[in-house]
Amino acid sequence: MSRPRIVLTRRWPAAVEQRLAERYEVVLNEDDHPLSPDELRDALMSADALLTTVSDRVDAGVLAVDAPRAKVLVNYGVGFNHIDVAAATARGIVVTNTPDVLTDCTADLALTLMLMIARRAGEGEREVRAGAWSGWRPTHLVGSRVSGKVLGLIGMGRIGRAVARRAQLGFGMQVLYYNRSPVPANELEGLDARACHSVEEVLAAADFVSLHCPGGVTNRHLMNRERLAHMQRHAFLINTARGDVVDEAALAWALANGIIAGAGLDVYEAEPRIHEGLLTLPNVVLLPHLGSATEETRVGMGLRAMQNLDAFFDGRVPPDRVA
Ligand code: DGY
Numbered sequence: 161m162s163r164p165r166i167v168l169t170r171r172w173p174a175a176v177e178q179r180l181a182e183r184y185e186v187v188l189n190e191d192d193h194p195l196s197p198d199e200l201r202d203a204l205m206s207a208d209a210l211l212t213t214v215s216d217r218v219d220a221g222v223l224a225v226d227a228p229r230a231k232v233l234v235n236y237g238v239g240f241n242h243i244d245v246a247a248a249t250a251r252g253i254v255v256t257n258t259p260d261v262l263t264d265c266t267a268d269l270a271l272t273l274m275l276m277i278a279r280r281a282g283e284g285e286r287e288v289r290a291g292a293w294s295g296w297r298p299t300h301l302v303g304s305r306v307s308g309k310v311l312g313l314i315g316m317g318r319i320g321r322a323v324a325r326r327a328q329l330g331f332g333m334q335v336l337y338y339n340r341s342p343v344p345a346n347e348l349e350g351l352d353a354r355a356c357h358s359v360e361e362v363l364a365a366a367d368f369v370s371l372h373c374p375g376g377v378t379n380r381h382l383m384n385r386e387r388l389a390h391m392q393r394h395a396f397l398i399n400t401a402r403g404d405v406v407d408e409a410a411l412a413w414a415l416a417n418g419i420i421a422g423a424g425l426d427v428y429e430a431e432p433r434i435h436e437g438l439l440t441l442p443n444v445v446l447l448p449h450l451g452s453a454t455e456e457t458r459v460g461m462g463l464r465a466m467q468n469l470d471a472f473f474d475g476r477v478p479p480d481r482v483a
Contacts, residue, residue: 164473167203168211169195172236173455176462183470184209197222204228209469213237214449215431220247228253232472236465237452238262239402241376245483255483256468260318261460262452267322269451270370270400271330273424274311276445277396278368279303283442304367304394304421306331312366313337314359314382315373315401323370324353338362340373363390368398375402383407388414396422400451403428412437415444426451 165185168177171192180186187207189195194215195203200222203210209232212218218233223244232254233243240257248255276282280303287293287301311327313320316339327333328351335353337343338361356362359382363369369391373379383397383406391397397420399406408429414420415438422443428434431449438444452461468478 164208165206166209166211166469167207167230169200169203169216170213170236172211172462173459175459176466179463179466180469201225204230208232209234209472211236211465211469212243214239214242216242218243218248220244223247223251223253232256232469232478234465234469234472234478236461239375240482241374241402241404249483254472254478254481256465256472256478256480257482258461258464258468259480261464262457263318263322265454265457266319266400266451267326269426269447270319270323270372270398271326273398273400273426273445273447274327274368274370274396275306277398277422277424277443278306282445304396306333306368308332308334309367310334310336310365312356312362312369313353314362314369314371315339316343316353316355317372319400320370320372321347321351323372324351328352333368336362336365359387360390363387363395364392366395367392368396370398371401371405373401373405375404379405381405381407381410383411385410385413388419391420393418394421396420396424398424400426403431408435408438411435411444412441415441 163185167187168189170189200216200218204225205228207230210230211234213236228251230253233248235257238257238259240255243255245255280301284301311333313324316337324335328335336356337353338356338359388410411423412435415423424445426447427449434446452458468480471478
């Protein structure tokens with residue numbers, strides 16, 4: 161029997177690519193370039209499965225190909241707002257993701273950003289590398305204390321809760337959160353976190369606001385000018401969720417005009433492009449979408465994606481089917 165043909169839209173950790181090659185006819189994107197809409201369409205027509213990542217825009221236009229051979233989109237990543245799930249479902253294409261495996265590393269990176277922006281680590285690093293450090297002095301790069309402050313979470317899913325635990329147990333922070341639906345008590349076990357009734361309630365009280373809600377239409381520009389103005393002037397905004405949750409132009413305005421003190425970002429509205437206004441500001445830390453970027457997690461994501469792929473081709477329901 162011929163082996164299912166699968167297209168990997170980007171290079172994956174070598175160990176996972178090898179495992180995939182044992183069972184599938186694997187088509188690699190040798191030079192790891194982001195695939196164009198036409199290349200994605202070709203892949204949908206020529207392969208049994210497409211293994212996508214956040215850098216692929218699988219929208220209704222791409223999915224409108226005449227006769228898709230692919231019957232499953234196995235996404236390497238937990239977020240899937242880059243896939244038009246309704247259009248995929250309408251074409252009879254199953255979509256899966258990789259939850260759980262990246263929770264810890266993404267939460268670690270949210271804390272990294274909190275510490276970097278509050279303690280002015282990016283500014284300090286740039287100063288040292290520029291040869292501009294003139295030595296210790298009481299007034300040099302004075303930042304803001306993180307320990308004991310109030311952390312406000314927008315979204316209290318797996319990653320939000322992992323951030324809450326780190327902040328509370330490691331830094332003695334007080335945790336507030338807003339989640340669209342009530343969070344079951346067992347998921348909050350061991351955490352002292354207060355639920356708020358609205359996003360605004362969190363914004364008004366938090367010293368750090370960290371975003372952990374999904375991207376896509378519902379949350380697009382959730383953090384707009386009005387909401388940024390709801391934050392305290394000394395507060396920091398952290399985004400490791402999805403770029404489209406923040407209106408980048410509004411954020412650049414808020415940072416430049418002292419509406420908020422600073423921001424730590426890992427994700428952007430039009431990656432890899434970043435709003436020009438942000439690039440020159442000292443009070444924003446800009447990372448290149450590194451949330452899940454550890455050896456352990458990237459291999460874990462690949463193996464989790466493979467479990468979904470195997471289940472699909474074994475005729476089982478993939479464990480992480482989202483549509
Ligand atoms: C995720 O899994 O959603 C990460 O952001 C990478 O896509």
